[in-house]
Amino acid sequence: MGVDREGGARRRPVRAVAYAACGVVLLAGCASMPDSGDLQDVESTPRQDTQVRVFAMPPRDDAPPSEIVQGFLEALTSDDPHYATARQYLTAAASQRWKPELSTTVLANGPDVQADHTGGRDDTDDYAFTLTGSRVARVDAQQSYTPLSGPYSQPVHLTRDRKTGQWRIDGLPQGVVMGQSDFQRNYMSVNKYYFASNTKAGSGTQPTAVADPVYVRRRVDAMTQMVRSLLNGPTRWLGPVVRSSFPTGTALKKGVTSLTPDDQNKLTVPLNEKASRVGREKCYEMATQLLFTLQNLTPTVDTVAVQRADGTSLCTLGEDRAEAVASRGSVKRPEYLYFVDDKRRLVRIAGGSAGTSAAPVPGAFGEGAQQLRSAAVSWDERTAAGVGFDGKSLYVGSLVSGGSLGEPVLRSRGKTENDRLTTPSWDAHGDLWVADRDPAHPRLLVLEQGAGQPLDVKIPGLNGRINAVRVAADGVRIALVVEKDGKRSLLIGRIEREEKSGERPVVSVLELRSAAPELEDVTAMSWAGDSRLVVAGREQGGVQTMLYVQVDGSTPEGPAPAAVTGVKSIAASEDDRLPLVAYSAEDGIVRLPSGAQWQKVVKDGSAPVYPG
Known part of the structure; x- marks a missing residue:
């Protein structure tokens, strides 16, 4: 140049x-x-x-x-x-x-x-x-x-x-x-990992890992770059909702300029005096942050050894132990894929199955007690939420035989189906999110544990009406499709909760930012990894496409999925070993296994979802 x-x-x-x-x-x-x-x-x-x-x-x-x-x-x-x-x-x-x-x-x-x-x-x-x-x-x-x-x-x-x-x-x-x-x-995107700030070290509750994507120079000792970046703390946008287990001021030991794993795939990380007095459990969390971060960079590291400045060991952690220390969305393998069949019931297929035969879920949603338009299943796959066929009412029920629905937990007053409730979404805490598109009173709502009086979510800076809602597995980020002047865009927001003793929490979605700036009209989206989403929409100039995007608005490496005509909804697991699934008005439910072409699952079905 x-x-x-x-x-x-x-x-x-x-x-x-x-x-x-x-x-x-x-x-x-x-x-x-x-x-x-x-x-x-x-x-x-x-x-x-x-x-x-x-x-x-x-x-x-x-x-x-x-x-x-x-x-x-x-x-x-x-x-x-x-x-x-x-x-x-x-x-x-x-x-x-x-x-x-x-x-x-x-x-x-x-x-x-x-x-x-x-x-x-x-x-x-x-x-x-x-x-x-x-x-x-x-x-x-x-x-x-x-x-x-x-x-x-x-x-x-x-x-x-x-x-x-x-x-x-x-x-x-x-x-x-x-x-x-x-x-x-020259550069590549790598996730570094912190913990959702509502889980504290030693609290007895397994912390939730949150991905924080950054760009590092590809061939300039990326491993050492990533460790330094992790120790420096989260990026400004994510910082308010995550914590690091590394004590403030922790850095690599003076004189350490490069980190390299040994021939046993173990990386030793010598730290300065700031980390010399941490306890064993906190050290395990530190090592988990390191291991999750480094494995996102390269699969050649499966053990991390954290050292004090004097060379003595603080702790050593392997990948099996790391998954017990903290939960991460991309390693949660759903048991089932769910969708609404031609009888408007909620049905399911085994998550890793290549079959096309779906069975009704246990309980009222599978019995057809209430005809459904869309549904969402909690992360533990024990509870479901469903929007009635006319889009007015939201129901919550257990996925157990003999369970009943009872009265709706929420009703919309929108005059048409497109002015009523969106497909709901569960977060990692068991709370249920949904948007009401009623033009007279548009709002984003969250129902604590899927019940009780809904909380109105504050969204400063929102310019438009929410058409779709998906909460990340970590529970601190949310994806919204927002419509303004006939165009729909994909925005990512940070979820913050202000809790006061004896009062209901104040929930806000802050600092919305565009995740798919190259698309002028987004028709469907789903989380598809710790920091990645899959999106269907129209590019500038009117070309229909499907692509992967990062939460920061960049495009990840690798091929985009082949587009499907007339996509109305997409379901992707944050575990990328499971196939991408979509609903097309022309083909019904279709899925895309890794390395294969789109395959028809059922013609008469809609609204596919994985848990979340």
């Missing part, structure tokens, strides 16, 4: 040297090349092999200003851990001021370079450029991703050293800037 002459705005091909034996690529920019060895022309940094290491070339002698800017931008996309080569394009003072770790700005096609003028302070020792482009996203100092839009424009100033005669950059924006393809090659 860069310019091909002063005043130019187009990029020219970059020559790169690939050393296949050691997996190294040198970004040359406009620098001179060796005259021997294997050479390969590329239009941009290669992305095919994610194991290829990329290093930048330093500025050549007497390089003109445009070449200096281009070489600097290319160096930003390299795998140089501390940007040492990029700093060679800066003056000493600029290098000292520049802090690349403050942010990474992602542009659609990389920065274009526009020459502004020569002259200024000195006609012969001055040159200025402007970096321009279309913003896609920003990764902040906490490594948190935020989608962005709109133009990008930042000045770059160069000066010529009067002693050496070499051009160097003396004014530049803070942070790093690169194109989207370079960002995808």
Whole structure:
């Protein structure tokens, strides 16, 4: 990326040297090349092999200003851990001021370079450029991703050293800037894990793990990056609803610069004095946070050993023990898939089954005592909630033989079916969430333990009417489809509860943010992992699609599911070993097993759901 002459705005091909034996690529920019060895022309940094290491070339002698800017931008996309080569394009003072770790700005096609003028302070020792482009996203100092839009424009100033005669950059924006393809090659999204703050260490209640996705540089010791990021604490958005078991100020032991698992897949993590006095149970929680985080990065770590600064052991934890220390949505394997059959009853199929024969659930919902439009099943699969066929009434009942429904726990006054209750959703605490779409009184409601007087949920900043509700397995994040001016968007909010003795809790959903900015109309969604959702909708321009999205609005690696025509609802388990299921007006209930094509389950069925 860069310019091909002063005043130019187009990029020219970059020559790169690939050393296949050691997996190294040198970004040359406009620098001179060796005259021997294997050479390969590329239009941009290669992305095919994610194991290829990329290093930048330093500025050549007497390089003109445009070449200096281009070489600097290319160096930003390299795998140089501390940007040492990029700093060679800066003056000493600029290098000292520049802090690349403050942010990474992602542009659609990389920065274009526009020459502004020569002259200024000195006609012969001055040159200025402007970096321009279309913003896609920003990764902040906490490594948190935020989608962005709109133009990008930042000045770059160069000066010529009067002693050496070499051009160097003396004014530049803070942070790093690169194109989207370079960002995808250089960075990857990894979940770090904390605990829902309503479960305390040593309380006797198993804490719930909450995923906090961050972006790290893919080939710059990602394991050590992730441990440091975990120790630094949760990102700002998630921080109010999670806790870390690491004492404040905990860091890697002084002098530890890199972490590597041994040949037994055990990673030893030496910590500073801040963690030296933690008890055994708290240490197990610390090790669980480490293990969940590292296993999201790589499957090669199955044991974590936490050490004091003096080298003595605090605790050692294997993956089997970690699952006993904390619960995590992605390892909760549902027993059944549920849906509403042609008799408007709630029926189920074994979760891992390839069969198509469904049986009515035990109890009133399976007996057809009340015809259903949609339903939700609690995480323990002992209780269900169902919306009546006309959308007016919400019922709750046990999934046991002989159980009765009784009176509705909630009624909507909406005049039409589309102005009444949404499909409900259960959280990890056993509370039931549902939205009433009545235009006269639209609201989000939560029923504690699925019963009693509903609580009105406060949602500051909500602009539109809620069309769909899904609570994450961790119980602290919620996905909402919100309709405004005929368009439906997917928003993620943080659930906060304010509890006062003797009073009912105040429940709020705060800091809504877009999770699928590329879709202009969302028709269905479901959680599909600890920090991932599957979404069906229409892209800008009217193309129907189905895709996976991260809670931070980024797109995860890997293929998107094949689209299904006329999707009305989607069911996905946070355990990705279970198939994706959808309801299509044309095909009925269909499912997508891993590595296979969509398969019909039943033609006459609707509203598929996994527990939650």
